[in-house]
Amino acid sequence: METSINNSWRNFMELESKKDYFIKLMDFLDEEYNCQKGAIFPAKSELFKAFNLCPLEEIVVVIIGQDPYPTLGFANGLCFSVNENIQSLPKSLKNIFIEIESDIGIVTPKSGNLERWAKQGVLLLNNVLSVVEGKPDSHSKIGWEQFTKAAVDYIGKEREGVVYFLWGNKAQEKALSIDGNRNLILKSVHPSPLSAYRGFFGCKHFSKANMYLKINGKNTINW
Secondary structure (H helix, E strand, O other), X not given: OOOOXXXXXXXXXXXXXXXXXXXXXXXXXXXXXXXXXXXXXXXXXXXXXXXXXXXXXXXXEEEEEOOOOOOOOOOOOOOOOOOOOOOOOOHHHHHHHHHHHHHHOOOOOOOOOOHHXXXXXXXXXXXXXXXXXXXXXXXXXXXXXXXXXXXXXXXHHHOOOOEEXXXXXXXXXXXXXXXOOOOEEEEEOOOOOOOHHHOOOOOOHHHHHHHHHXXXXXXXXXX
């Protein structure tokens, strides 16, 4: 399967594309997109959208999600984000907006499309970048976890002073790849309705991130 990615990520992709796991992953996805009876989300053209909207040299925040929404019309290649026309927002995204309003006073927007964050240097990276319609976690353990770990490793080598939002166990597995002395790691439970009341609400990650960026002479994020 052909991959198109922002030039700033070219070296990273060249390194990974030569590895056996990545070759097998792309072959598997080719078959899934072409032959799977159910739809695969996001669209093939949006698989690497997080990287394309957020060049390596512009990254100031990394948010790691789980896998794309398995609902038709929702997934757009950015973790927690939905397409512009979605009226009823997923509950995890609603909870993120609730925490933002509580933390820094920004009222919940009408749109759940988070491209506006990506364009400010927020890498919205799912742990797994594809899913079968109606089957959450269906593309786990096919190679994506190795790819996204490699991406976090690469960011750690090339960038510092980055804020990492690690919400939930799967995201926190990536903490081993991050130097907490050179970056800010913010951990909490996942913002899903099952866990948000056990530590996500009240975590104040958005104000903490902006304070860290400001102290380090970087532009803050307009959440």
